[in-house]
Amino acid sequence: MHTTVGIVGAGPAGLLLARLLHRAGIDSVVLEARDRAYVEQRQRAGILEQTTVDALRAAGAGERMDQEGIVHHGIELRFDGRAHRIDFPGLADGRSVMVYAQTEVVKDLIALQLAEGGPLLFEAEVRAVEQSADEVAVRYVHEGAEHTLRCDWVVGCDGFHGVTRNAIPEDLRRSYERTYPYSWLGILAEAPPVYDELIYAHSARGFALASMRSASVSRLYLQVPNGTDVADWPDDRIWDELDARLATRQAPGWKLARGPVTAKSVLPMRSHVTEPMRHERVLLAGDAAHIVPPTGAKGLNLAATDVALLAKAFVHLHESGSTRLLDDYSDTCLERIWRAEHFSYFMTTTLHAAPDQSPFETRLQLSQLARIASSPHAAAELAHNYVGVALPGRPGAVASAPTGPDLGEQAP
Structure with a gap:
């Protein structure tokens, strides 16, 4: 041919x-x-x-x-026992x-x-x-x-x-x-998302992410050591660890909605x-x-x-x-x-x-997250990068296909 x-x-x-x-x-x-x-x-x-x-x-x-x-229209950051929402439209020119x-x-x-x-x-x-x-x-x-x-x-x-x-x-x-010194253990579960946006969590136990695929299917991740075998992580252990890493002082007793795990894999970084x-x-x-x-x-x-x-x-x-x-x-x-x-x-x-992270390095991470939560400028930089990467030297210009209606005009 x-x-x-x-x-x-x-x-x-x-x-x-x-x-x-x-x-x-x-x-x-x-x-x-x-x-x-x-x-x-x-x-x-x-x-x-x-x-x-x-x-x-x-x-x-x-x-x-x-x-x-x-x-x-945003994501939630959880760290140091508290939660902070990043509002995309308000920080990134109306984009989501x-x-x-x-x-x-x-x-x-x-x-x-x-x-x-x-x-x-x-x-x-x-x-x-x-x-x-x-x-x-x-x-x-x-x-x-x-x-x-x-x-x-x-x-x-x-x-x-x-x-x-x-x-x-x-x-x-x-x-x-x-190559990063950790991996993600990811699962798909027949369980409704516990929150209507993604949750990114920093914790002493490691990172966790609560995402979704639909109103009835959750996609969830845990930071695990490189070389982790999924057989060492039965479903109940995964759910318990997710609950622990996503917990905040603002919502004591908060739990994920649990359901059958339909897929499980380890993703290197x-x-x-x-x-x-x-x-x-x-x-x-x-x-x-x-x-x-x-x-x-x-x-x-x-x-x-x-x-x-x-x-x-x-x-x-x-x-x-x-x-x-x-x-x-x-x-x-x-x-x-x-x-x-x-x-x-x-x-x-x-x-x-x-x-091998030291307590000093952990405090630096928490300081950076606190800055994002308290500074509109730091939050806006995160939001702009998350919703679409601007081309250097062209403020506000984003490489794109032909333009279409804004996301907000479409029913979820």
Whole structure:
């Protein structure tokens, strides 16, 4: 086969790019190593920034999201036995976020792509991406046979362990990484959320996060040591620990609503950036280029903005013949990515207790959290970063897909 844009990986980044290109009249082929069931069941992010919501609407994938997504106008910080709410609209120019699980985003995009888009091949394992002067050849195996997809351009959306990144020569590729000394134990539970917004908790026992997927399904996390085995954490132990870490003096006896735990996993914490994100006709997007710890809710949103910018660049090329936006793609993305990396690092290191953390370092964390609770300027900086990362040098400007209605106009 030959296509204009070959997309490696059918996660949210690859699928969203394929949809945006399809609606612009640009052909693409998506290759995914896993089967459809696996892709649709991967538990990942659930917080969508306004720019991600806009990109999904622009891709024609907003109908179910707007019906079932839950608009959040803030988060609650719990620390030192007290709670403090961060009001997003009041602090961040009226902007908010939406809770809509990545699994549902992926299901919506797959259904649309299969119904009306270009080819989407599951269980198509890419073995190599090879560039020549005027095209890129993607070697892959599908249904037991070897194939070659010839492309004008290739976008690698195949994650941290994918092969596309290797198309950037090693001597030109730079990687920056930090591995954190703790992990998250995450659960899905058939239990109503105890609070109508996310709760981020700093405690002497470690970090905890109370999130949700719907009005009847909770998504909850505990900080645990690296190498933790989920078998060592029976359900009752998890619930008891969540209650202890989320407790405040303002609400003695406060408890989470408990219910059957339907999924349980351990998530390592890592920050990673690969530069550059383009080499000749190969471009990287999403986890193939950058990873953030989930504390700042940035992973899916960074990926969505990557591909929104890529779609705009391909449309510009299609209409004008100019590669200017593609030439600028890596530098434009990396400005925003490093800002998000810093915010995610800040949220992670401020809210988690390192294994060797001293009482002095704990007091510094509590001082920083108290400053956020008492200073409108500190709270506004957190709120602006949480709802959408501004591009450096452009006050108030946020990299985005075509604009759409504000989140507040949509019923939860």
